[in-house]
Amino acid sequence: MKVPLARPIMTEEMIEAAADALRNERLTMGESMFKFEEEFAAMCGVKHAVSVSSGTGAIQLSLLAAGIGRGDAVMTSSMSFVATTNAYVAFGGRPAFADVIEAECTIDPAEIAVTQDLKAIMPVHLYGHPARMDDIKAVAKESDLLVIEDACQAHGAKYKGRRAGALGDVGCFSFYPTKNMHVGGDGGMVTTDDEEVAELVRKLRHCGRKSQYEHDAIGYTARLNTANAAVGRIQLRMLDGWNDKRRAVAKRYDTVLDGVGDLALPPRPDADFLPVYHLYTVRTARREALRAHLDAAGVQTGVHYEIPIHLQPIYRTMYGYSEGMLPITERLCKEVVTLPMFPDMTDEQIAYVGESIAGFFAGAE
Numbered sequence: 001m002k003v004p005l006a007r008p009i010m011t012e013e014m015i016e017a018a019a020d021a022l023r024n025e026r027l028t029m030g031e032s033m034f035k036f037e038e039e040f041a042a043m044c045g046v047k048h049a050v051s052v053s054s055g056t057g058a059i060q061l062s063l064l065a066a067g068i069g070r071g072d073a074v075m076t077s078s079m080s081f082v083a084t085t086n087a088y089v090a091f092g093g094r095p096a097f098a099d100v101i102e103a104e105c106t107i108d109p110a111e112i113a114v115t116q117d118l119k120a121i122m123p124v125h126l127y128g129h130p131a132r133m134d135d136i137k138a139v140a141k142e143s144d145l146l147v148i149e150d151a152c153q154a155h156g157a158k159y160k161g162r163r164a165g166a167l168g169d170v171g172c173f174s175f176y177p178t179k180n181m182h183v184g185g186d187g188g189m190v191t192t193d194d195e196e197v198a199e200l201v202r203k204l205r206h207c208g209r210k211s212q213y214e215h216d217a218i219g220y221t222a223r224l225n226t227a228n229a230a231v232g233r234i235q236l237r238m239l240d241g242w243n244d245k246r247r248a249v250a251k252r253y254d255t256v257l258d259g260v261g262d263l264a265l266p267p268r269p270d271a272d273f274l275p276v277y278h279l280y281t282v283r284t285a286r287r288e289a290l291r292a293h294l295d296a297a298g299v300q301t302g303v304h305y306e307i308p309i310h311l312q313p314i315y316r317t318m319y320g321y322s323e324g325m326l327p328i329t330e331r332l333c334k335e336v337v338t339l340p341m342f343p344d345m346t347d348e349q350i351a352y353v354g355e356s357i358a359g360f361f362a363g364a365e
């Protein structure tokens with residue numbers, strides 16, 4: 001049996017919606033884009049959602065709009081996709097890192113060191129599991145810092161009943177094709193209750209336009225194409241149902257993998273945390289051997305992430321970072337392995353992955 005790591009969904013209805021937008025709407029800044037924004041804001045429970053061309057763009061433009069610029073530091077976790085910090089290193093922001101909570105792989109609020117140049121904390125809701133927002137916000141409040149969520153893996157997730165994207169001052173989403181919802185290509189969204197930030201992101205994504213021919217900011221071309229927004233509107237309607245299915249898959253994995261080998265499983269949902277399992281990532285000291293075994297069995301796996309951001313070659317070069325700086329993050333990055341996860345995964349596929357893993361630990365080929 002072959003089991004893929006992820007399976008992005010693209011239905012005839014979505015293709016037809018994109019074609020309809022291409023035939024009948026403005027190709028950029030069309031009606032579907034504005035409707036998608038309204039609907040996404042409603043899903044998150046915020047006043048404003050502003051679409052952009054990627055998750056990286058969402059982080060970059062929201063930080064700029066929130067007044068963070070060259071020389072300002074933003075604290076985040078290094079156990080993330082490199083875009084989390086690339087987004088602001090690109091304009092001269094300084095990446096600051098705190099280690100993560102081992103069981104959750106999200107930033108440990110107790111590890112956040114506040115420095116003079118620190119302007120914001122950016123928790124990453126890694127794998128779709130919300131970070132510990134109350135504790136993070138308490139640190140932020142004490143030192144007058146902004147909280148910008150990297151919710152690029154957490155569409156629809158909840159913390160204490162509130163959606164990701166509505167948990168800090170600003171939320172940033174990616175619609176890259178493997179995410180829990182996508183737009184049939186690259187895309188992103190900024191969510192906020194702050195009218196000024198929303199206005200400025202709208203301006204920055206649209207070449208810094210004040211009016212059609214007047215520009216009063218150095219902006220970018222970072223709009224979401226109308227046809228992509230049309231796809232996103234349909235995906236958004238499916239999101240909660242898909243997330244329920246992902247949680248059901250995770251629950252079955254939790255059962256079949258419980259007590260197998262040295263595996264550490266993801267944290268379970270509880271009253272405070274409603275994760276959306278963008279990725280179902282387990283940990284083992286025997287990762288490489290397990291991956292090879294699963295590969296031979298036709299089960300695709302991934303590593304999120306093999307190299308923490310601070311140890312990426314460019315970050316070592318730019319900042320002189322080296323091993324030992326974030327011990328938990330660095331160890332986890334050697335142990336994590338991501339198993340197949342998509343809403344329509346069948347019981348047979350889950351059982352097959354479980355049996356293949358059990359077979360590995362039992363020493364059977």
Ligand SMILES: Cc1ncc(COP(=O)(O)O)c(C=O)c1O
Pocket residue numbers: 054055056057080081083084124150152153173174175176186187188
């Ligand atoms: C945690 C995280 N942050 C940022 C990004 C960047 O998003 P994009 O690839 O849409 O630029 C991603 C997605 O790939 C991500 O997973």
